[in-house]
Amino acid sequence: MMNPRNIVYTLFLIAASSYYLYAQPCTTLPQDLEQRLRKHVEFLADDKLEGRQTGSLGEKLALDYLNLEFLKLGLKPLGERNYGMPFTFQEPVEVGPNTRLQAGGRSFEAGTDFYPLSYSANASLENVPLVDVGFGIEAPELEYTDYQEGTDYQGKVFLMNFSSPDGVHPHSKYLKYHDLAGLLATAKKKGAAGVIVYNPEDYLDDPPDSFKYIEDSGIPVVFVVRKHADFFKTLTSVDQLRVEMKAVEKTAHNAVALLDNGAPTTVVIGAHYDHLGWGGAGSLYREGRAIHNGADDNASGTAALIELAALLKEQGPKNNNYLFIAFSGEEKGLYGSKFFVEHSPIPLEKINYMINMDMVGRMKDHGLVINGVGTSPVWKEVLPELDCYGIQIQTTESGVGPSDHTSFYLKDLPVLHFFTGAHEDYHRPSDDADKLNYEGLAQVVGYIYTLIRRLDGKGKLPFTKTEEEDNQKRPRFSVTLGVMPDYVFAGPGMRLDGVTEGKPAHQAGMQKGDIILQIGELPVKDVMSYMKALSMFKKGDETTAVVKRGEEELTLKVVF
Structure with missing residues (x-):
């Protein structure tokens, strides 16, 4: 039995550390974290990887890089090719x-x-x-x-x-x-x-x-x-x-690495590493073939995955094991994560929760979107306690979304999806490494690491199903303005992250950074009310939109 004096001293240390965590809840970021994140992104988003298309040579080069990084950390491989877990998928039929x-x-x-x-x-x-x-x-x-x-x-x-x-x-x-x-x-x-x-x-x-x-x-x-x-x-x-036609089957790989603490439950931390290659399906670029490097989407999340693995390996809590997965096939329809949950080497009932990082490299105004907070009651208990680096969070309830956390949510597992917002380089060749906010990316890593530490004593998190906002609440509309909303903007109004040339908003004179306050007679307070306003119009209708540009409010004529 431990010496009584040591027991008292140990209890003192536990109490002191608990007070310290409450007083300063966020980890101190390693001085070279931004530099390391930049190194990962610059490799993954280099032209030589040709956009990391699922099943391509560029994907293999990225997989080799992940193999090396996981190996340096001493993580246990759970794949067939080092850390690579292969899966097959169908490409569009080739016409001869x-x-x-x-x-x-x-x-x-x-x-x-x-x-x-x-x-x-x-x-x-x-x-x-x-x-x-x-x-x-x-x-x-x-x-x-x-x-x-x-x-x-x-x-x-x-x-x-x-x-x-x-x-x-x-x-x-x-x-x-x-x-x-x-x-x-x-x-x-x-x-x-x-x-x-x-x-x-x-x-x-x-x-x-x-x-x-x-x-x-x-x-x-x-x-x-x-x-x-x-x-x-x-x-x-x-x-x-x-x-003359032929079916085309290809092979891609998830990269899967385990930090085994001998714990009864495992936390999955994931990010997809594939992108759009030279464009094609999914690209918003209309000027021919070009390499889509996908620095934010999703070299940023992959870099964060590697550095979270490093932090958890070096000084992470021990009440969970940690499974790090770099998914491929996300851009084609969540192929890699769907395959994983159907062929998991760890029983799904042993998985505690899943954290997904997708497009976390373009933080602005300290904004961070966290989707899936309705998938466990614990999220709403813990997230408000975190006050990290001045980050301002926006949350949504649903566990379903256009990224890999959805595959885990559909297996009744609590999930969170971290996202720093859309931008005008999304799914375009201009999504390059020099446009990322590496300080913000490092803060996302620190925020998630702090969250994981805070959850360590919570045991296995309960799961709750969420009302699917896409199906239940989202208005249906038949027209579009041709804008990209700023999803991290807290309002009032809806700020524009981008305006598509030739679309109604562009023709009306709207610009990136404008804040839409009203469409017709309908006030716009956020993205949802914007969509509700759009649902009132049909093609050919004319109306006005009130936008705020700087300190000035403008009334613009809109033709759908």
């Missing part, structure tokens, strides 16, 4: 160079004039009759058919209208026939050798030209763009219809 459409003496360009649909088979037809089958509907219960008795359809290419006799809308009596798969099944039964689909309606979206899986109907199926539809209606045959 031999895909062709020729008719009426003209050749049509794949991807521009026409494109294969997901229901298509790889097949080739030459010199085949073409027959117009209207909408391709056979509805005996409605006493309607587009297929005429006595007409020979066998072995012909069908030209099919993508709409219906009364249009495409929720009240159409042909509602159950607004299904291309069903229409193609009927066409095949009628003897179709292939199908060419067109869309004459301005209000109706064309069928997708990008898809990940081939749903082979057994015949070639293509869509021709609207400007060529009338030409095809004049034809009686197709010279050549050939479709």
